[in-house]
Amino acid sequence: MKDPRVRLRNPGVAALLAFAIPGAGHWYQGRRFKATIYSVCILTIFVWGMILGGGQPVYSQLIYRSEGTAPTAQLQASSPRMKFSFGYAAQVLVGAPAWPAIIQEMRIRNVDAKINWIDGPIESDFQGLLSRGFGDRTSEIVTGTIELIPANAQGSEVVTGTLHAVLADGSRQELPLAGNIQLGREVFGSPRREVRCDVAGQDDEGREVRFRLEGSVSRSFVDWFQAPRDTLELDRLNGALSQNFDIGSVFTWIAGLLNLLAIWDAAEGPAYGYGDEEETPDDDEPAPAKKMN
Amino acid sequence: MQLAAVYAIPLTAGISLVYCASRFELPEKIVRSAVLMFAKTIAALVVLYLILLYLSR
Numbered sequence: 001m002k003d004p005r006v007r008l009r010n011p012g013v014a015a016l017l018a019f020a021i022p023g024a025g026h027w028y029q030g031r032r033f034k035a036t037i038y039s040v041c042i043l044t045i046f047v048w049g050m051i052l053g054g055g056q057p058v059y060s061q062l063i064y065r066s067e068g069t070a071p072t073a074q075l076q077a078s079s080p081r082m083k084f085s086f087g088y089a090a091q092v093l094v095g096a097p098a099w100p101a102i103i104q105e106m107r108i109r110n111v112d113a114k115i116n117w118i119d120g121p122i123e124s125d126f127q128g129l130l131s132r133g134f135g136d137r138t139s140e141i142v143t144g145t146i147e148l149i150p151a152n153a154q155g156s157e158v159v160t161g162t163l164h165a166v167l168a169d170g171s172r173q174e175l176p177l178a179g180n181i182q183l184g185r186e187v188f189g190s191p192r193r194e195v196r197c198d199v200a201g202q203d204d205e206g207r208e209v210r211f212r213l214e215g216s217v218s219r220s221f222v223d224w225f226q227a228p229r230d231t232l233e234l235d236r237l238n239g240a241l242s243q244n245f246d247i248g249s250v251f252t253w254i255a256g257l258l259n260l261l262a263i264w265d266a267a268e269g270p271a272y273g274y275g276d277e278e279e280t281p282d283d284d285e286p287a288p289a290k291k292m293n
Numbered sequence: 294m295q296l297a298a299v300y301a302i303p304l305t306a307g308i309s310l311v312y313c314a315s316r317f318e319l320p321e322k323i324v325r326s327a328v329l330m331f332a333k334t335i336a337a338l339v340v341l342y343l344i345l346l347y348l349s350r
Contacts, residue, residue, distance in 0.1 A: 006318055037314045037323070041307040048303075247300060258308065261315035271315060275322030 003274045006031075011267045018266040020095045022259045025266030038262040046094050046255035053248025054241050059189050060088045060101040061108075061228035070115070073230035074184035074194045077115040080108065082228055087249060093256035093263070104187060104227035113185035119155045122148040126163065127192075128215010130175075130199065141168045146217060148177065148195070157181065159197050163213065175199045179210065184219075189229025190236070192216035297342070305334045 008014060009029050018025025023039030026032070049057055061082040063073045070076035082105075091098045126146040129139040144166045151158035159181035165173045179198030186193075199211040237245045265271070306327075313327040 003318065031318075033320045034314050034318075034323075037310050041311045045304065045307050251304070254304070254308065258311045261311060265315040270318045272317055275317035275319035 006269045015267040018263045049248040049251025052244045057249040058226045060105045063230040090253035090256040101226040107187045118150045124217035131212040189227035190233040193219040
């Protein structure tokens with residue numbers, strides 16, 4: 001409802017500003033009280049949702065692994081098969097705080113994944129499994145730190161370096177890495193980047209053998225924040241955060257939908273009027289009965 | 294109940310304020326209608342909670 005006392009300035013510009021940052025459109029119009037309500041309430045709900053969801057409830061696309069091409073979506077070299085996440089349709093309405101998801105989607109679509117390649121040295125914490133035998137294949141949980149170094153300075157398919165391993169029984173070992181590497185794609189919606197390579201070691205009889213290392217290293221924040229992810233990562237989040245991930249997702253949806261009201265208000269003014277109109281009785285109240293003569 | 298209240302009370306307050314701010318322009322009217330909407334929503338949630346509590350006994 002347009003009230004002449006409400007100064008909308010340029011409603012189109014105000015709506016765009018309100019879409020970009022909750023409350024910015026009203027600030028531009030000089031409606032400071034409402035600008036404060038919108039920005040504080042909407043951004044608080046959005047940030048609260050992000051915190052509850054471990055910083056990961058916002059993503060625009062869900063990745064599906066193409067059948068038979070790679071063990072996981074992270075280790076898939078070909079262009080990923082993606083489907084739109086409908087929750088993002090609500091989240092994007094909150095504006096700039098949800099825009100990184102669009103940039104990450106463009107990055108994952110446009111950057112070719114080099115799965116069997118390492119560009120430069122990587123030093124990170126590591127968690128995963130070490131498979132010790134080829135005949136009687138047994139695996140044990142390994143944590144620690146890892147140095148992945150390409151065989152050539154320009155990058156290589158072959159990796160060297162060392163795994164400073166802490167084994168399940170608490171013992172420590174220095175295990176030299178050797179052989180081809182598989183490294184998860186650079187941009188992906190998980191803080192953990194999958195890595196698979198061989199480790200040079202000795203069997204129980206002292207013979208030189210190669211063990212298989214499968215696990216993950218850290219991925220940088222700019223490469224995972226609001227990036228598309230697969231259902232495996234969603235399963236991990238649900239396992240780690242329990243219902244908090246779902247509650248956090250719902251909070252971010254609500255924040256986006258509330259900003260839709262703010263955008264509408266910036267463009268059209270308050271829906272019911274200025275607020276000083278005389279209150280009329282509700283329409284559903286029964287009308288007084290007429291006297292029958 | 295405690296856990297639900299931690300989420301429900303501030304969320305309801307935020308939703309009430311934003312919704313009523315989009316309906317009116319006068320600050321007093323916004324705050325007054327937001328308080329009323331908040332109270333009605335919390336009352337409805339409590340009633341719903343009590344119904345579910347009764348059914349789950």
